[in-house]
Amino acid sequence: MAVIAVGCxxxxxxxxxxxxxxxxxxxxLVSLAVIYLILSAPVLFAIQMIVYAGAIMVLFLxxxxxxxxxxxxxxxxxxxxxxxxxxxxxxVAFVVMLLGAFAGTDTLAPLEAERPALQTPQQxxxxxxxxxxxxQTGTPAQPAGAEEQIGVPRKLGLFMFRYHTLPFELTSLLLxxxxxxxxxxxxxxxxxxxxxxxxxxxxxxxxxxxxxAR
Amino acid sequence: xxxxxxxxxxxxxxxxxxxxxxxxxxxHPVIIFMCIELMLNAGNLALIAFNRHHxxxxxxxxxxxxxxxxxxxxxxxxxxxxxxxxxxxxxxRARVDVDEINLLRG
Numbered sequence: 001m002a003v004i005a006v007g008c009x010x011x012x013x014x015x016x017x018x019x020x021x022x023x024x025x026x027x028x029l030v031s032l033a034v035i036y037l038i039l040s041a042p043v044l045f046a047i048q049m050i051v052y053a054g055a056i057m058v059l060f061l062x063x064x065x066x067x068x069x070x071x072x073x074x075x076x077x078x079x080x081x082x083x084x085x086x087x088x089x090x091x092v093a094f095v096v097m098l099l100g101a102f103a104g105t106d107t108l109a110p111l112e113a114e115r116p117a118l119q120t121p122q123q124x125x126x127x128x129x130x131x132x133x134x135x136q137t138g139t140p141a142q143p144a145g146a147e148e149q150i151g152v153p154r155k156l157g158l159f160m161f162r163y164h165t166l167p168f169e170l171t172s173l174l175l176x177x178x179x180x181x182x183x184x185x186x187x188x189x190x191x192x193x194x195x196x197x198x199x200x201x202x203x204x205x206x207x208x209x210x211x212x213a214r
Numbered sequence: 215x216x217x218x219x220x221x222x223x224x225x226x227x228x229x230x231x232x233x234x235x236x237x238x239x240x241x242h243p244v245i246i247f248m249c250i251e252l253m254l255n256a257g258n259l260a261l262i263a264f265n266r267h268h269x270x271x272x273x274x275x276x277x278x279x280x281x282x283x284x285x286x287x288x289x290x291x292x293x294x295x296x297x298x299x300x301x302x303x304x305x306x307r308a309r310v311d312v313d314e315i316n317l318l319r320g
Contacts, residue, residue, distance in 0.1 A: 002225045006252070009229050009252055013236040018244050025248050028229075035225070039266045040220055041279050044258075044286075051286055056293050058253070063297050064244055067304045091231045098227035148311055150269055150276075159276040167280075171287045178291030184299035185298035 001038070005031040018064045022057060029053045040150040222263035230256035243300050247293070254289045258282040 008028035015021040033048040160168060229252060236249030265278025 002221060005225060006228055006232070009232040012248065012252065012260050013232055013239070018242055021245050021248055025251065029255065032229075032259060034224060036262055037258065039222060041262050041263050041265070041282070044262060044279055044282055045320065047283065047286055051290060052255070056290055058298055059293060060244065060248065063301060067301075084239050090238065090301065091235040094234060095227060095231045098231070099224060102223055102227065110269050133251075150266070150274075155274070156276055156279055159274075160280050163277075164280045164284075167284060171284055178294045182294040182298040186301045201229060 001031050004028075005035065019061070022064060025060075026053050026057050029057070043153050043156045092204050189211050216267065219263045219267045222259055222266075226256045226263065229253075229259070235303040243303070244297075247296055247300070251289065251293070254285060256282050261285070 003027055008024045008031060012021045012028060014026035015024055029048060029052045033045045033053070036042075036048060037045040233249045233251075233253035233256060236252065237246050240246050240249065261278040261282045263278075265276065265282075268275055268278070
């Protein structure tokens with residue numbers, strides 16, 4: 001899956017045509033969603049599929065196809081060679097830096113040792129919290145079958161609304177503001193190009209579809 | 215650390231860097247936007263991987279997944295606004311090239 005994800009990302013970056021690029025990105029997002037599933041986040045798997053691979057990519061493809069008139073091919077100039085080389089060098093340095101930083105922090109311990117235990121209902125009946133100790137690099141012993149239960153929708157919902165209610169509501173406000181802002185920005189302020197007036201409605205509708213899906 | 219967590223974080227770093235490369239070398243604003251999406255997804259992957267790392271039966275945290283959820287919502291809002299800006303750019307000029315867009319006013 002990781003190989004597929006990296007390959008799709010590279011295909012996206014190297015594709016010249018925006019439509020090909022978008023399709024590579026869809027494949028990449030789907031493989032990332034499967035990795036979320038492996039990391040026991042089924043809710044985010046579903047959200048990634050619906051919102052990203054569905055709504056957002058439809059929005060992208062919509063804009064691309066609307067404005068990729070056949071005569072517009074000429075401004076798809078290839079990247080400058082020097083820019084490509086310099087960018088490649090910088091990005092390799094960036095990867096090395098990130099991985100180096102990650103390799104330097106091999107003493108990451110689970111947070112449990114440092115924080116008071118959360119008062120969640122599903123904690124009752126579980127094994128007692130691990131004794132606070134030094135840096136342990138291994139994962140604590142877990143009951144068999146518990147790993148599949150990490151991110152089930154019920155637990156994620158309980159957790160979110162217990163500890164993150166205000167950010168959740170603010171997110172809804174932000175989405176409303178973005179919806180209105182997108183409509184306002186894409187509207188013709190000066191009245192030029194009246195013949196394109198029918199374009200606004202579909203864009204706004206796709207936008208709303210994305211929000212509903214969420 | 216679980217091997218799947220380690221691999222996911224390495225993958226997240228690589229994907230983020232590929233996104234940076236795309237932003238650096240491309241000139242089409244829509245492709246640049248998709249590369250930004252790729253970087254956001256790499257960040258999400260890191261959040262979920264670290265959530266998996268820090269989760270334990272005694273400390274059943276889901277903070278990382280909640281944050282990833284928020285990031286997805288914010289990414290959707292950002293895409294809506296950004297694509298609206300790109301649409302209005304396409305309407306105003308024939309060529310859309312980020313090297314030539316250097317004014318805040320039309």
